[in-house]
Amino acid sequence: MTSEASTTVCIVCxxxxxxxxxxxxxxxxxxYHLNSRADLPGEDCGQVWINEEHLGLEFACNICLNPEAEPGALDDVLDLPEAAAAANLSEAELERAAQLGHVKHRRTSSGVLLFVRGDVLEFAVSH
Ligand SMILES: [Zn+2]
Ligand SMILES: [Zn+2]
Structure with missing residues (x-):
């Protein structure tokens, strides 16, 4: 694997x-692979479509189009309302627990609290 090769290798296949x-x-x-030539053989590893809002072309590879390829990884990341619902707590209770360090969390640069489902459920059980 040279660095040159990695720039021309499809992320999907x-x-x-x-x-x-x-x-x-x-x-x-x-x-990723996207066959722009109907006269040449090639499997697509993603899609392209027109964004109706911006009328521009949007590209996405099959990995991003099918996040379930990575089992559960993103499904297990919850924002505050989702995490509170999962834990059967109010958002205020859960946010306070996060601030006190009782439950693992991450605050994004835009100030959104994120939790991992397992940590939230663990906290809910011990709460
Ligand atoms: Zn490919
Ligand atoms: Zn992608």
Whole structure:
């Protein structure tokens, strides 16, 4: 694996991407196969569509289009209202518990509290 190769390898199937197949995912920014030539063979590893709001082309690879490929990873990240519902607590209670360090959490740069489902349920049980 040279660094040159990694720039032309599809993030989805890990095969080399021919120049006429190059597309960049708008979500993760990685390279993937998108066949722009009907006369040449090639499997698509993602999709392109027109965004009706911005009327621009949107690109996304199959990994970002099918997040379930990574089992449960994102489903287990909860924001405050979701986490409070999962734990059967009020948002204020849970936010306070997070501030006190009783439950693991992460605050994003925009100030949103994020929790992992397992930590929230563990806290709810011990609460
Ligand atoms: Zn591919
Ligand atoms: Zn992607």
């Amino acid at each position: 890990h095969l080399t991407v021919e120049p006429y197949m190059v597309a960049h995912c708008g979500v993760c920014g990685e390279l």
